[in-house]
Amino acid sequence: MTRRWTPSPTLRASAAVHGAALLGTLAVPSAWPWAVGALVANHAVLVAGGLWPSSHLLGPNLTRLPEAAVRRREIALTIDDGPDPAVTPRVLDLLDTANARASFFCIGRIAEQHPALCREIVQRGHRVENHGFAHSNAFSLFGPGRMRRDIARAQAVLGDITGQAPRFFRATAGLRNPFLDPVLHGLGLQLATWTRRAYDTRTGDPDRVFHRLADRLGPGDIVLLHDGHAARTPAGEPVILAVLPRLLQTLAERQLHPVTLNQALS
Numbered sequence: 001m002t003r004r005w006t007p008s009p010t011l012r013a014s015a016a017v018h019g020a021a022l023l024g025t026l027a028v029p030s031a032w033p034w035a036v037g038a039l040v041a042n043h044a045v046l047v048a049g050g051l052w053p054s055s056h057l058l059g060p061n062l063t064r065l066p067e068a069a070v071r072r073r074e075i076a077l078t079i080d081d082g083p084d085p086a087v088t089p090r091v092l093d094l095l096d097t098a099n100a101r102a103s104f105f106c107i108g109r110i111a112e113q114h115p116a117l118c119r120e121i122v123q124r125g126h127r128v129e130n131h132g133f134a135h136s137n138a139f140s141l142f143g144p145g146r147m148r149r150d151i152a153r154a155q156a157v158l159g160d161i162t163g164q165a166p167r168f169f170r171a172t173a174g175l176r177n178p179f180l181d182p183v184l185h186g187l188g189l190q191l192a193t194w195t196r197r198a199y200d201t202r203t204g205d206p207d208r209v210f211h212r213l214a215d216r217l218g219p220g221d222i223v224l225l226h227d228g229h230a231a232r233t234p235a236g237e238p239v240i241l242a243v244l245p246r247l248l249q250t251l252a253e254r255q256l257h258p259v260t261l262n263q264a265l266s
Contacts, residue, residue: 005181005182005185007059007181007182008056008057008058008059008060008181010046010049010057010058011059011181014042014046017038017039017042021036021038021039022035045057046177046178049178050140050175051175053171053173053174053175053194054174054194058176058177058178058180058181059180060181060190060191062191062193062222062261062265063193063194063195063222064220064221064222065220065221065222065261065264066220066265067220069220069259070220071219072219072257073256073257074219074256074257074258074263074264075217075218075219075220075221075222075223075251075256075258075259076103076223076258076259076261077095077100077101077102077103077223077225078102078170078194078222078223079102079225079227079240080104080105080170080224080225080227080228081105081110081131081135081226081227081229082104082110082117082227083104083106083114083117083121083228084110084227085114085117086238087228087230087238087241088104088121088227089117091227091240091241091244092120092121094241094244094245094248095244095258096124098248098249098251100251100258101125101127101258102127102258103126103127103129103168103192103260103261103262104126104127104128104227105129105130105131105168105170106118106121106130106158107132107133107134107135108132108133108134108153108157108158109133109134110135110228111154112157112161115161118158118161118162119162121162122163122164126260127164127166127167128158128162128164128166129158129166129168129169129170129192129261130151130154130158130166130169130170131154131169131172132150132151132154132169132171132172133150133151133153133154133157134150135172136172137172137173139171139172139175140172140175140176140177141177142177142179144182144183147179147183148183148187151183151184151189154166155187155189166189167189167261168189168192168261168262169187169189169190169192170192171191174193174194176191192222194223194224195220195221195223196213196223196224197213197223198210198213198224198243199212200225200230200240200243201226201230203231203239204231204232204234205233205234206233206242206243206246209243210246210247213225213243213247214246214247214250217251217254217256218254219256222261225240225243
């Protein structure tokens with residue numbers, strides 16, 4: 001049987017605050033300003049947890065690989081917002097050259113347009129994971145029904161295309177709300193964010209992007225790059241293509257092994 005969803009301590013505390021505010025106001029109506037203040041503070045904590053991608057306040061969140069993977073000197077390359085027919089095949093070639101594996105968080109509606117490319121990702125030894133269907137900038141404002149429909153639609157599309165059901169989910173920009181954890185639990189997915197990001201959808205300077213990722217990079221880190229929506233270098237090249245060869249060389253020099261999230265947790 002599927003394990004029942006258990007709310008995080010923060011969500012349990014939030015429910016308790018709401019209950020106490022209601023009962024307190026009923027018992028002592030003049031205390032309503034204190035109740036309102038408590039609710040405002042509570043919601044501020046929930047919003048902060050949703051705006052902080054690495055937060056564990058709203059539920060489990062994979063931000064680093066487990067200790068067994070650290071001992072094996074593994075890191076996870078995760079690549080978001082594709083597949084992009086102009087960029088993803090070149091990324092795959094670079095990964096092949098380095099014998100590296102990566103997890104591609106693909107957008108469902110884009111995967112529908114390029115199913116052969118999604119299949120190629122898997123055929124070349126990588127994993128396709130769930131980045132939602134619409135990749136809406138308003139994802140963190142979705143209610144539970146709309147959120148579930150979006151994620152479930154992407155799960156069905158990606159699973160049908162690749163023959164492998166995604167195991168991990170990543171929200172648009174990592175932003176979420178308290179509804180996400182029970183939705184993911186019901187769909188059998190695990191939230192995964194990152195340890196290191198380079199803002200490579202906005203920064204086209206390859207040196208800056210490289211150093212944001214490589215400085216203090218070590219075993220257990222989850223690295224975020226983008227093959228879709230990638231910023232362009234001054235020469236007009238997607239920045240991931242300028243950075244990835246140098247990053248892969250650095251990983252080899254540090255004896256770090258790029259694996260998929262699935263491999264790291266298996």
